[in-house]
Amino acid sequence: xxxxxxxxxxxxxxxxxxxxxxxxxxxxxxxxxxxxxxxxxxxxxxxxxxxxxxxxxxxxxxxxxxxxxxxxxxxxxxxxxxxxxxxxxxxxxxxxxxxxxxxxxxxxxxxxxxxxxxxxxxxxxxxxxxxxxxxxxxxxxxxxxxxxxxxxxxxxxxxxxxxxxxxxxxxxxxxxxxxxxxxxxxxxxxxxxxx
Numbered sequence: 300x301x302x303x304x305x306x307x308x309x310x311x312x313x314x315x316x317x318x319x320x321x322x323x324x325x326x327x328x329x330x331x332x333x334x335x336x337x338x339x340x341x342x343x344x345x346x347x348x349x350x351x352x353x354x355x356x357x358x359x360x361x362x363x364x365x366x367x368x369x370x371x372x373x374x375x376x377x378x379x380x381x382x383x384x385x386x387x388x389x390x391x392x393x394x395x396x397x398x399x400x401x402x403x404x405x406x407x408x409x410x411x412x413x414x415x416x417x418x419x420x421x422x423x424x425x426x427x428x429x430x431x432x433x434x435x436x437x438x439x440x441x442x443x444x445x446x447x448x449x450x451x452x453x454x455x456x457x458x459x460x461x462x463x464x465x466x467x468x469x470x471x472x473x474x475x476x477x478x479x480x481x482x483x484x485x486x487x488x489x490x491x492x493x494x
Contacts, residue, residue: 355436428478
């Protein structure tokens with residue numbers, strides 16, 4: 300196979316995923332742009348947003364890569380049924396890592412803003428947002444990553460090509476959407492006020 304054929308094949312597989320990633324990023328920006336009231340209600344939340352979104356990308360890209368490697372090596376079958384211990388372990392580890400990293404980011408953001416003397420919402424509010432957003436977006440990302448990687452693999456696509464743009468897109472879209480849900484939940488529970 301020549302260089303031209305390799306390039307054409309790579310672009311054929313990657314361009315649709317990259318196009319979807321671009322559209323998803325724009326949608327996430329629209330949601331974040333519409334969160335002005337929530338960002339004002341919880342000072343310091345804007346500092347936390349990049350960390351939460353980066354966490355989604357890092358943790359769930361690793362999950363997708365781990366599943367893709369298992370598929371290539373024949374260690375994982377491209378189906379959810381059957382109780383594959385490796386798949387279950389990878390999913391549980393990804394969810395735990397995603398939630399723990401989100402909680403850690405919320406504590407670090409609170410501490411950094413406090414030390415700098417910047418306005419910051421109560422720690423319980425930032426931790427609550429991180430917990431709710433981490434659980435909801437982690438669950439959604441796990442379902443999407445496993446489904447798309449398996450479906451792509453069964454259709455002869457390289458799952459490694461799909462994972463990066465897929466996680467970026469769904470992580471941004473679900474991350475900002477569930478961030479909004481988490482903030483509204485925390486505010487509705489009255490965790491945003493006080494010190």
